[in-house]
Amino acid sequence: MRKSVDLSAIRERAQGVADGIVSPAEVELAREVLRKRSGDIASALYIVGFCGNSSDAELIESYMHSAERDVHGELALKALCRYLGLIERYRFLVRELILSDQDLGWSGSRMAAIHLADIYLANFQDNEVGCRLLNVFCDFADASQPAARSVLVKILNLRQAVSDPFGLDSEEWNADADVILSAAKKRFECKDDPRRRKKLLH
Secondary structure, three states: OOOOOOHHHHHHHHHOOOOOOOOHHHHHHHHHHHHHOOOOHHHHHHHHHHHOOHHHHHHHHHHHOOOOHHHHHHHHHHHHHHHOOOOOOOHHHHHHHHHOOOOOOOOOHHHHHHHOHHHHOOOOOOHHHHHHHHHHHHOOOOOOHHHHHHHHHHHOOOOOOOOOOOOOOOOOOOHHHHHHHHHHHHHHOOOOOHHHHHHHHO
């Protein structure tokens, strides 16, 4: 009987939070966990995401469509786009999720895509997506508002320009929000003022 291996230690090396390299045998071990769909799936997704290659995409993607999608869908999408660097392959999906008013496919999918907007918009112009992020940021009733704020600060390179770059005290409109709004409208050429429109609707 094969001895069980603790994938968490391998995961820490894959993420660079612990010293040491991840061997090809350890990557293959993580792939086997994903194939068998049993064991420490989350650690395996991290390991294959950081240390695998594009041929692993189909295996990882399966976790966005299977019965485990509500548990592992967000990490699977992140592994594909951010860790494996396959944003071009999944650009349509990320765009669709950001523009949607609700989750599609699995719980938390919209927020997961918003968190990936920085790599989606890296060396790529999509003003519709940018203005959509601004709309979400301006709607404090939207559960994805903090995610939109965080990613806009990153995309717009505003960490030195706002007093609270991590949004630790941003439950209401403040001076930082004005800075983000102004920069986003300029960068993405947003014609509508989402904050004014929401006031009219309410």
